[in-house]
Amino acid sequence: MSPIRMGLAGTGRIGVSHAETLAGLPGVEAVVVADADADRARTTADKLDLEFAADIDALLAADLGGLVITTATDSHPELILAAVERGIPVFCEKPVAADIAGTLAVVERVATTTVPVQIGFQRRFDAGYRAARAAVASGDLGWVHTLRATTLDPAPPPAEYIPRSGGIFRDCGVHDFDIIRWVTGREIAEVYATGANRGEQFFAAANDVDTAAVILRLDDGALATVSLGRYNGAGYDVRLEVLGAQGNAVVGLDDRAPLHSVEPGYPQSSLPAWPGFMDRFRGAYTEELTTFVGVAATGAPNPCPPGEALEAFYVAEACELSRREGRPVALTEVRR
Incomplete structure (x- = not known):
């Protein structure tokens, strides 16, 4: 498969860990990071030798082959749907949204597209x-x-x-x-x-x-x-x-x-x-992200779509x- 540029939104503890993992995976050409706290994202980018995006809009415009979301829960629905609208495959840490209504809205919208959305249940x-x-x-x-x-x-x-x-x-x-x-x-x-x-x-x-x-x-x-x-x-x-x-x-x-x-x-x-x-x-997280790269780059089967998270x-x-x-x-x- 051709290498892809991977975006990562959210550079808290798990976001930094995911960014480091992504940077070492075959099939990932580059990792671009962004955060609501731009200074924190820049620090992560400098530390891990990654690309930096000043905000989420810049991240979504960075010619991404996939997006990993590790931001606060209340931002998940908006980020998932913004990426899907641009045709960008998504990996999002659970939950999809903070409540059932928000989760259902995402599930129903994603079901009308062919863009894969994988939810993070690493077990x-x-x-x-x-x-x-x-x-x-x-x-x-x-x-x-x-x-x-x-x-x-x-x-x-x-x-x-x-x-x-x-x-x-x-x-x-x-x-x-x-x-x-x-x-x-x-x-x-x-x-x-x-x-x-x-x-x-x-x-x-x-x-x-x-x-x-x-x-x-x-x-x-x-x-x-x-x-x-x-x-x-x-x-x-x-x-x-x-x-x-x-x-x-x-x-x-x-x-x-x-x-x-x-x-x-x-x-x-x-x-x-x-x-x-x-x-x-740690091993499960690496395998999970490796699988997502395959989902994003080759259309491999999605192992955990939003409907699974809803259940x-x-x-x-x-x-x-x-x-x-x-x-x-x-x-x-x-x-x-």
Whole structure:
């Protein structure tokens, strides 16, 4: 395939990481970066020897073969649609938009074009989750009856992030909801969610929680639990257990999982626990962006279109409604 110029909007932590990855990928001729904070974008460009665009308009006019969006959530719909209108393939970190209405508007508009829009759910590109999906599809596990998903952050995000995060289900749990759908190939039919606050008061002030538990019922009757937390001081703990009638598959059970057995004589790992998601999923992020370059340059199949993100968002929305009202919520109550 012919090399393409790749644009990147947003030079925060994940944006800088993505820019560095893109610059090293085969098929990428150049990377052009922009940010609402032009000085920050220029600093990133100088540090990584990339091209600099003074603003988003200049970025979109830079003869791009693809655009990676890592800006704040409220800017995602406008940037996605601006690129699509210009025929530029898009990769956008989740979520598509801050709410269902905004997400639907993007999904419906993108559906009228042939311009690919890939949404960032990096767990789909992780070797462990891919192996679990293959095990389910092969039938080796038998029929799946239980799934247990865990996403526990070692420390909470900054206080100023929480009010605009969308809450723990939309910000954090949405990755688990997406991967449960993707690994099993099933839809989530009903949720029951609850939460608690025992940490900083800024969670409660934002009507959010710092710890949550969710029970999911899939459309084939299988059950799943999702544990979410912001205070797992032992390290970043992300796992998925898929339990079937004939076998099981466990993702994230490695020597860097922050688990400490108290069984007498059980050997403990000498390796440090994963400190955060950027380290744990570094390989998955690289594979995800490599795939997007292929989507943009060759028209390869899009592995995660906006409609997939919408389905995970519906589950997150149902969880928030369930937490507020203290009852099970069927997905039909929130789906539009």
